[in-house]
Amino acid sequence: ARPGTADLLEDLNPAQREAVTHAGGPLLVVAGAGSGKTRVLTRRIAYLLAERGVHPGEIMAITFTNKAAAEMRERVAALVGKRANAMWVSTFHSMCVRILRREAKTLDMSSSFSIYDSDDTKRLITLVARDLDVDPKKYAARTLAVHISNLKNELVDPEEAASKAANDLERRVAEVYAEYQRRLSSANAFDFDDLIMQTVSLLQAFPDVAEYYRRRFRHVLVDEYQDTNHAQYTLVRALAGTEATDTGIEPAELCVVGDADQSIYAFRGATIRNIEEFERDFPNAHTILLEQNYRSTQTILSAANAVIARNPNRRAKRLWTDSGDGEKIVGYVSDNDHDEAAFVAGEIDSLAERGEADYSDVAVFYRTNNQSRVFEEIFIRLGLPYKVVGGVRFYERREVRDMIAYLRVLANPDDTVSLRRILNVPKRGIGDRAEAVVATHAERERISFWAALRDAVEDKVPLLNPRSAKAITGFVTLLDELQEMASSGTEVHDLLEAVLERTGYRAELEESDDPQDASRVENLTELVTVAREFAEFTAEVTNDENAELVLDDGVPAPGSLPAFLERVSLVADADSIPSPDGGEEGDGGAGVVTLMTVHTAKGLEYPVVFCTGWEDGVFPHMRALGDPAELAEERRLAYVAITRARQRLYVSRALTRSAWGQPQMNPASRFLDELPPDLVDWRRLEPSSPGFGNFGSSSGSSSGPRAATTWGRRSSSSTSSSSPFGKAWKDTVALKLDVGDRVSHDKYGLGTVISCDGVGPRATATIDFGASGKVRLMLIGSVPMVKL
Numbered sequence: 048a049r050p051g052t053a054d055l056l057e058d059l060n061p062a063q064r065e066a067v068t069h070a071g072g073p074l075l076v077v078a079g080a081g082s083g084k085t086r087v088l089t090r091r092i093a094y095l096l097a098e099r100g101v102h103p104g105e106i107m108a109i110t111f112t113n114k115a116a117a118e119m120r121e122r123v124a125a126l127v128g129k130r131a132n133a134m135w136v137s138t139f140h141s142m143c144v145r146i147l148r149r150e151a152k153t154l155d156m157s158s159s160f161s162i163y164d165s166d167d168t169k170r171l172i173t174l175v176a177r178d179l180d181v182d183p184k185k186y187a188a189r190t191l192a193v194h195i196s197n198l199k200n201e202l203v204d205p206e207e208a209a210s211k212a213a214n215d216l217e218r219r220v221a222e223v224y225a226e227y228q229r230r231l232s233s234a235n236a237f238d239f240d241d242l243i244m245q246t247v248s249l250l251q252a253f254p255d256v257a258e259y260y261r262r263r264f265r266h267v268l269v270d271e272y273q274d275t276n277h278a279q280y281t282l283v284r285a286l287a288g289t290e291a292t293d294t295g296i297e298p299a300e301l302c303v304v305g306d307a308d309q310s311i312y313a314f315r316g317a318t319i320r321n322i323e324e325f326e327r328d329f330p331n332a333h334t335i336l337l338e339q340n341y342r343s344t345q346t347i348l349s350a351a352n353a354v355i356a357r358n359p360n361r362r363a364k365r366l367w368t369d370s371g372d373g374e375k376i377v378g379y380v381s382d383n384d385h386d387e388a389a390f391v392a393g394e395i396d397s398l399a400e401r402g403e404a405d406y407s408d409v410a411v412f413y414r415t416n417n418q419s420r421v422f423e424e425i426f427i428r429l430g431l432p433y434k435v436v437g438g439v440r441f442y443e444r445r446e447v448r449d450m451i452a453y454l455r456v457l458a459n460p461d462d463t464v465s466l467r468r469i470l471n472v473p474k475r476g477i478g479d480r481a482e483a484v485v486a487t488h489a490e491r492e493r494i495s496f497w498a499a500l501r502d503a504v505e506d507k508v509p510l511l512n513p514r515s516a517k518a519i520t521g522f523v524t525l526l527d528e529l530q531e532m533a534s535s536g537t538e539v540h541d542l543l544e545a546v547l548e549r550t551g552y553r554a555e556l557e558e559s560d561d562p563q564d565a566s567r568v569e570n571l572t573e574l575v576t577v578a579r580e581f582a583e584f585t586a587e588v589t590n591d592e593n594a595e596l597v598l599d600d601g602v603p604a605p606g607s608l609p610a611f612l613e614r615v616s617l618v619a620d621a622d623s624i625p626s627p628d629g630g631e632e633g634d635g636g637a638g639v640v641t642l643m644t645v646h647t648a649k650g651l652e653y654p655v656v657f658c659t660g661w662e663d664g665v666f667p668h669m670r671a672l673g674d675p676a677e678l679a680e681e682r683r684l685a686y687v688a689i690t691r692a693r694q695r696l697y698v699s700r701a702l703t704r705s706a707w708g709q710p711q712m713n714p715a716s717r718f719l720d721e722l723p724p725d726l727v728d729w730r731r732l733e734p735s736s737p738g739f740g741n742f743g744s745s746s747g748s749s750s751g752p753r754a755a756t757t758w759g760r761r762s763s764s765s766t767s768s769s770s771p772f773g774k775a776w777k778d779t780v781a782l783k784l785d786v787g788d789r790v791s792h793d794k795y796g797l798g799t800v801i802s803c804d805g806v807g808p809r810a811t812a813t814i815d816f817g818a819s820g821k822v823r824l825m826l827i828g829s830v831p832m833v834k835l
């Protein structure tokens with residue numbers, strides 16, 4: 048049955064209804080947290096279809112959470128069935144990939160382009176910087192990468208960057224930027240920022256392309272508008288248009304919703320700027336304010352309002368609820384971080400016991416990913432089901448990246464970064480020198496690295512020693528065979544199996560007696576499973592008889608290698624958020640507790656929320672303490688955290704924290720002082736023992752659940768016998784590190800590996816610990832350090 052208009056508008060307040068039914072000029076909905084902005088967007092799409100005769104293919108919706116995307120699809124599917132597939136609901140990045148695949152030719156690229164993530168980007172920038180003789184001590188690749196990314200987000204191209212450069216750093220950045228772009232394009236690759244920037248320039252430079260999309264997308268809707276940067280904003284404007292085209296196509300209807308107080312990805316001023324730009328560029332824009340909050344109790348809302356009110360220069364908002372005061376906020380001061388985690392776990396347990404909350408009702412927030420470890424330890428020990436969202440992600444693991452690199456090369460042999468990554472992985476006798484000789488040849492002949500490898504096979508690369516040439520021949524033959532398989536339609540999981548088998552990659556890991564390698568094998572098996580499920584899922588969709596499948600150009604064939612790679616490149620933290628109604632296998636329906644950073648929690652809501660680590664130096668972040676603009680951003684983050692809670696909110700802090708290496712004593716977060724005192728019920732305010740000296744002793748087993756894949760900390764006080772991995776640790780402690788790995792050392796804190804030397808008992812790594820300096824460490828013995 049088709050839901051009528053009445054159903055669509057019934058459970059909306061008048062302001063929301065106005066936003067849903069508004070027709071014509073651009074619409075801006077600005078409103079506080081939980082006021083129904085996302086609901087308005089979802090409902091508006093349904094309304095467009097049901098009442099205004101809009102076809103799903105005319106809708107482009109940009110969202111950040113899967114939940115919102117799924118809800119939109121569901122509603123649209125209920126109205127029009129499988130035709131819902133024709134609607135584009137995606138993030139900015141996937142939308143751009145679709146457009147770029149379709150228009151690749153126009154930009155002189157092949158539609159099988161690779162997408163470089165930040166790690167690939169850093170690798171390529173490192174190569175470029177080395178070739179341009181940039182002193183890495185003066186300008187690290189990371190620094191260059193950040194600057195280039197900022198330029199792209201401001202839509203500044205290399206020429207403009209060069210002409211604007213005002214100091215040595217900026218000149219060097221401009222130089223590296225120009226060469227980096229040249230290499231990206233010859234590798235047939237885009238980085239993340241390019242996806243946006245190139246789509247913008249495509250639409251701006253080719254009016255007929257812009258017109259095609261304008262004709263197609265008559266409705267553009269954007270959620271979480273406050274977090275769009277300048278490039279994304281320009282993209283929206285280019286897509287929707289501000290005036291009729293020469294051929295008479297009117298601008299698309301635009302609807303953006305956001306909350307300046309929740310801007311948590313913007314650098315200075317970007318928040319106000321986004322909204323000001325909108326109001327300036329669309330003088331006929333209509334603005335609607337929503338003031339009723341439907342999510343939280345009055346207590347939670349008052350706390351959130353009190354905190355955010357401390358930010359200077361904001362537009363004040365009235366936000367109210369009629370849902371009653373509810374429970375007081377529970378505050379807790381613990382001796383140390385382990386004790387804090389124990390409190391959280393105990394509290395979750397008793398809520399569940401009393402039937403007041405399911406595990407899936409509960410979210411635990413922290414400021415940075417590394418804070419999850421302590422929670423995981425205790426949750427595992429107590430058997431509390433949980434899921435960590437984000438952190439060291441599956442697709443960031445070395446072995447997974449290696450396999451993805453193989454697949455990328457098979458799809459796009461010009462992808463030099465991936466090709467060089469796997470050139471000698473597993474070791475096949477192509478050393479650094481041979482690689483450099485081939486690279487020089489490629490550079491001189493102005494051919495791709497892949498073409499240069501082919502030249503090596505034909506003996507056309509000068510200075511290459513015969514042994515390397517032979518090894519290269521073996522490698523090229525292998526890739527040719529695999530490519531043959533790929534192009535004859537072998538499914539991705541079979542292709543992966545073939546890579547693992549024929550390269551000897553799996554055999555090497557299986558023969559190793561390093562326990563870490565065993566878990567690498569498991570991860571690879573998991574990757575094959577992911578690929579198989581991907582193939583099965585897409586087969587199901589394609590074979591569905593009722594499917595009125597709208598095959599859209601720009602979308603790689605279902606189940607194909609490019610489709611799989613695209614999926615992998617664009618997977619986001621938010622993609623692994625457990626569904627709120629539980630449903631994870633074998634948990635009896637009570638679901639799992641969700642652990643995540645506040646950034647990831649944007650747009651979500653939970654009946655019970657734990658805000659942990661509220662200490663100055665942790666949250667607000669150390670970096671923000673002396674910087675008013677950064678502090679304002681941290682405060683917005685606190686506002687986001689508080690406003691995720693529906694019924695119960697907990698805030699806690701630890702007097703000492705060991706998670707960063709050396710035990711640290713942090714003062715209470717200033718945000719705690721900003722909570723109205725009468726709203727908080729402090730369960731515990733004092734340390735249990737003077738000097739709170741018992742930290743460490745309560746840490747017990749220090750094997751994180753990731754001990755199987757990365758090395759857990761060996762704290763001197765830990766009783767390793769109680770650890771499931773304790774024995775293995777004792778016997779074979781040795782950290783395997785790569786350049787670029789992030790580590791946390793008990794004494795020196797967080798660091799990045801800058802070089803590795805020696806093997807076996809002689810293995811050492813030089814690690815940059817920032818303020819603690821650069822330190823060279825042995826990797827055998829009891830290293831009080833973990834890889835992050």
Ligand code: ATP
Binds near residue numbers: 058059306
């Ligand atoms: P955020 O700023 O956190 O993204 P939001 O403004 O997008 O929040 P929603 O997530 O859309 O808010 O809505 C918050 C909650 O309130 C949801 O559970 C939603 O279903 C509910 N809600 C919104 N509007 C109404 C309404 N008119 N009646 C009842 N419930 C509503």
Ligand code: MG
Binds near residue numbers: 086
């Ligand atoms: Mg929302």
